Amino acid sequence: MSRRLAALLGGLALAVTACSIQPDTAPREIPVDDRGLLEPVAAEGGERAGTTRVYFVGDTDEGEPRLRAVPRDVDATPMDALQELLKGTNDQEAEIGLRTSLPPELTLLSARMVAGTLQVDVTDEILDLPAPALQLAVAEIVFTASELDRVRDVRLRVDGQSRAWPDGSGELTTAPLTVYDYPGLAESTQPAYPPIPSEQPAA
Numbered sequence: 465m466s467r468r469l470a471a472l473l474g475g476l477a478l479a480v481t482a483c484s485i486q487p488d489t490a491p492r493e494i495p496v497d498d499r500g501l502l503e504p505v506a507a508e509g510g511e512r513a514g515t516t517r518v519y520f521v522g523d524t525d526e527g528e529p530r531l532r533a534v535p536r537d538v539d540a541t542p543m544d545a546l547q548e549l550l551k552g553t554n555d556q557e558a559e560i561g562l563r564t565s566l567p568p569e570l571t572l573l574s575a576r577m578v579a580g581t582l583q584v585d586v587t588d589e590i591l592d593l594p595a596p597a598l599q600l601a602v603a604e605i606v607f608t609a610s611e612l613d614r615v616r617d618v619r620l621r622v623d624g625q626s627r628a629w630p631d632g633s634g635e636l637t638t639a640p641l642t643v644y645d646y647p648g649l650a651e652s653t654q655p656a657y658p659p660i661p662s663e664q665p666a667a
Contacts, residue, residue, distance in 0.1 A: 514535045514536050514537030514538060515535060515540070516535065516536045516537070516538050516539070516540045516544070516545050516548070516611070517533040517534065517535055517536070517608070517611045518533070518534060518536055518545060518548055518549040518604075518608045518611075519531045519532065519533050519534075519549070519603075519604045519607040519608050519650065520532055520534060520552075520553055520557065520562040520563060520564050520604065521562065521563050521564060521565055521600050521604070522560075522561050522562050522563075522651075523561060529600055529649075530649065530650060530651050531600075531603060531604060531607055531646075531649055531650035531651065532562060532650070532651050533607075533611070533650070533651075534553075534557060534562070536548045540611075540612055540613065541612070542575035542576070542577070542582055542584070542609060542612060542615070543572065543574075543575050545608055545609070545611070545612060546572050546575050546584065546605065546608060546609065547572055549564070549566070549604060549605070549608045550566060550570055550571070550572055552564045552566070552568065564601075564604060565593065565597045565598075565600035565601040565604060566590070566601045566604060566605075567589040567590060567592065567593065567601075569587075569589045570586055570587055570589045570590055571586065571587040571589075572584070572585075572586055573585040573586060573587065573623070573624075575609075577614060577615070580614060580615070580616035580617070581615075581616060581617050581618070581619050581640050582609045582612070582615045582617070582618045582619070583619050583621065584605060584609065584618055584619070584620050584621065585621045585622070585623070585624055586620070586621075586622060587622070587623065588622050588623055590602075590622065591622060591627075595630065595634065598629075598630060599630040599631075599632070599634065600649075602620060602629045602630065602641065603632070603646045603649055603650075605618065605620060606618045606620075606641045606642065606643060606645070606646065607643055607646070607650055610642065610643050616642070617640035617641060617642045618640060618641050618642070619640045619641070620641065626638060629641060631645040631646065632645055632646035632647055632648070632649055
């Protein structure tokens with residue numbers, strides 16, 4: 465090997481070593497501008513896409529709350545759908561007036577099927593809601609879960625304990641809940657069909 469080639473290879477090795485990331489020998493201060501990827505980011509709902517639907521709260525022109533379905537690009541499983549619900553609305557949905565009545569700290573502990581009943585277990589932050597918000601929060605869970613295959617009804621528990629929940633009329637019930645317990649609370653997802661024409665009298 466010539467001296468010139470050996471010198472060239474030696475210089476290249478030094479350059480690579482200088483450019484590689486070296487471990488710190490002691491703790492160091494990270495500049496504020498570089499901390500963005502290290503700090504926790506609040507969960508936010510995903511884009512309005514996909515075929516799995518979750519339900520949030522909006523208001524009618526008269527100011528009455530109604531549940532509205534929005535699409536999410538997540539697997540149509542109980543855990544995925546309900547965890548997406550708990551993330552809340554995205555910026556676009558918030559701009560058009562959608563919101564959730566579920567507490568931001570609420571955590572889904574489990575969601576499992578038992579003979580057509582989806583057993584949903586959450587943490588106790590939901591119990592801090594006032595009655596009107598609690599009714600909407602429970603309805604959001606029930607309507608979202610009922611969009612999933614094989615879910616006949618929903619039994620909601622808190623830290624593994626059964627509770628009585630308000631239905632659409634505000635009455636407390638310990639029975640499994642269905643969307644039929646909340647009549648008129650959700651916007652219709654059916655297309656607007658033209659009326660059936662009435663029979664014309666014979667001429």
